[in-house]
Amino acid sequence: MSEKVLIKGNYAIAQAALNAGLECYFGYPITPQTEIGEYLSGEMYKRNLAYVCAESELAAINMVLGASSTGAKTMTTSSSCAVALMQEALSYACADEVPVVLVNVMRAGPGLGYIYPAQGDYYQAVKGGGNGDYKMTVLAPSTVQECIDLTYRAFYLAHKYRNPTMLLADGLLGQMMEPAEFGEYPYPEVDNSSWALTGAKGRDGRAIYSLGACEEKQIKRIYHLFEKYKQIAENETDWEELNTEDADILLVAFGSMTRNIKAAMNELRKEGIKAGILRPITLSPFPTQRINEISKQVNNIIVVEMNMGQMVNDVKIAVEGNAKVDLINRPVGQWLSVEEIITGVKKVLENSYASV
Amino acid sequence: MQVFKIPDSIKKDSKYTFCPGCDHGIAVRLVAELLDEMNLTEKTICATSIGCSVFLYDFLNIDCIEAPHGRAVAEATGVKRARPDNFVFTYQGDGDFASIGLAESMHGALRGEKITAICINNTTYGMTGGQMGPTTILGQKTTTSPMGRFVDTYGYPIHIAEQIALCDGTAFSARVALDTVSHINQAKKALRKAFQVQLDGLGYGFVEFLATCPTNWKMTPEDAHERVRNEMIKTYPLGVFKDVTSD
């Protein structure tokens, strides 16, 4: 399958999951990601793989937890307000170190919100909506091609580190069609024989659990998890950079909001404004160190988001006051047009010069 | 001839951490005996639950996954669908199975998941200190129904085994007690059947155990068993409510 096909983001994610070796899917319908479950229902039946229309997202994510605990490649997909329902189990999955793959095709919130795209679940994804100290691995695709590539990577990272991994897409990516290439699943298979539940044959019983039972054990468990998160950050932090070498201003965006900032950057450069781009591909771990390095060289950092300003706060933490950080945003709906970004950037620059 | 020993499926040198006189100990032993007798130990994966039942993996030498509160049947569904050749059962309390997890427990039965669900009904939330649960009997005093459970405020208790028997995917549903030797023997027989229907691919196997909680009932172990006989069995009659293998 190395030729380009015109495909919708949701179908691309579904097919990529199959290519990655998906064995079990558990899900519940919600717009704008329902096509994933629809597509997989037929495809998995044909392949004699496990597919359950769960009674709720709560049940779906817990079925995922059960199936993943056997080492099976397992996925559920959902959207914003329903991913909120899954937070308890995600906290368990982190604590249990179970390789869950979860796709969140974001829609608008809070509450029931609206079915239009948004990026309002950044906090929910990277800070964790569940209880306790934990971190999921979060990948943010910006094109349908990346929906495929990062679905592959999500399966690999989830199993390599035994950590829940989320593909954080949004309704725009889920619903739009683009040419994309599937290729082969590019990662090695991860050996899970040392921990997966298979029945205690020829060995003692194994238990996957999160109960600390005493303070000492609980402290040990948390330090163990954070040692792992450190490793993930060292090995897997990923981002894309454009024209940062000579940039005076840096545009930072993730997911579908990055789609117009390249054109905006080119326009700005034509007008003599030296703009560069940094696009985090992993939102957790976040490219904090790289943003800090660049912040020492630029005057302004402008974060472009489809929410009321969430990633901007992680950027501010990374920048450590080295540069002025501003936000250009729209809470719901469309990515910003090139003109809107340019106008926004100019407004920020005017204000920041005025304040000097 | 040795006629009784600690089952092989029980972890060597493990000791129950249940309160004195708690029937959990008997239920876990029956599970272990059947795993031994039916030769299932090496292919079993258990979904444990939250509450006093959480420590199961400390006692049984089998593979276990700890489910979040109420989600054991969902987890067991995931395990069984991923690994249909394994033997999969849940071990839950009545609060876990029939209150917070009622949707998962019932939909598992409706889908006819080929798993076995075990529910220990002691009419209270034991681990948290004796609050009113879904099965608390009318008139029973608990820390959150200090005047006794009455319908106007607290509603009615749930008859779990009968409800599960109504689900089309259920192959076997029974209620048993652990207060006397004969009831314990009947309980083991029912549990064997609930295991067997899974092995035969017939559907969801379910057993509700009426059990004591002497600590929270504030009774001696024998008085607690007396209460099982005089109160619980009257409210929750013992019996097999569905068995697809009988004509």
Place this chain on the structure above:
Amino acid sequence: MPHIVIDKNRCKSCYICLNTCPKGLIKKSSETSRLGDYLVEFEDKNNECIGCAMCATRCPDMAIVEVHK
């Protein structure tokens, strides 16, 4: 000869066995547990035990670890 073996370390002094043995062969011991409760002991001077295992069946803690018939 029919007899039982009690593991004192497993016994939690619930005394269910006392009422269960049809021959009354299990009684409170003078020995106490770590928590100060009287443990139980098996005494069968007249070889009355028949190895029915009712005590082991009802013991919630598997403290009656062996029954011989």
